[in-house]
Amino acid sequence: MRDIQRFIAGFRSFRNEYFCREDSPFCKLREGQNPGTMVVACSDSRTDPSIIMQCEPGEIFVVRNVANIVPPYESDTGFHGVSSAIEYGVKHLRVANIIVLGHSSCGGVDALMHADPAAAGEFIGRWLSVMKPVRDEVLAHFGSPDKKACTACEMAGALRSVRNLMTFPWIAERVNAGELTLHAWYFDMETGRLLSYLPQTKSFEPLASPCPKEE
Ligand SMILES: [Zn+2]
Structure with missing residues (x-):
């Protein structure tokens, strides 16, 4: 109950100090949203x-899921929650950027690396199996699922998700027309860095430096 009470108090403070302010972004947002980035x-x-x-x-x-995965485009009768959010962002909101944000110490990637994805849970295993080819490539390179290999898989997973975005025909069309840019980013919470995949170097490079050291 302590969490719930804190959230209610948090909402009161949000409403009084932010939502109801004369210059609150919600003055305009009540009428609709127009985000530029997904x-x-x-x-x-x-x-x-x-x-x-x-x-x-x-x-x-924003769409969030276990291990920030974008599955490839599929036109079947399944329930595609992630793909429907992407469809709304791209076709209706017409965002100019999509960022896939991977991160360090990802529990989903850890499960993918250390166990047969099918054993990870009733739904989680099948979901993570989208990234099985990435895991197999990383394990073939590193040999064992140690910390370096998990980091590599977290980054390679974000990149694979960006490549999967290009399997959606209406995304490929907008990217090729220069109307949409795709980004693979990585939040390293151990060092406090934000990295981005650069096609020129084929590696993740810092967009923002580590936490400043205290003098
Ligand atoms: Zn994660």
Whole structure:
């Protein structure tokens, strides 16, 4: 109950000090949203993109799931929650950027690396199996699922999700027309760095430096 009481108190403070302010972004947002960027992030409680990137309400359209996975385009009768959010972001909101935000110490990637994905849970295993080819490539390179290999898989997973975005025909069309840009980012919460995949170097490079050292 302590959590719930704190959340209610938090909402009161949000409403009084932010929502009801004369210059609150909600004055305009009540009428509708027009975010320029979509973010695909992990459900992990430490990786809320609005907090990490200090976004205002209305700035980013977000979908979160276990291990920030974008599955490939499929036109079957399944329930495609992630793909429907992507469809809304791209076709209706017409976002100009999609960021896939991977992160360090990802429990989903850890499960993928250390166990048969099918054994990870009733739904989790099948979901993680989207990234099985990435895991197999990383394990073939590193030999064992140690910390370095898990980090490599977290980064390679974000990149694979970006490549899977290109399997959606209406995304490929907008990217090729220069109307949409795709980004693979990585939040390293151990050092406090934000990295981005650069095609020129074929590696993740820092967008923002580590936490400043205290003098
Ligand atoms: Zn995660």
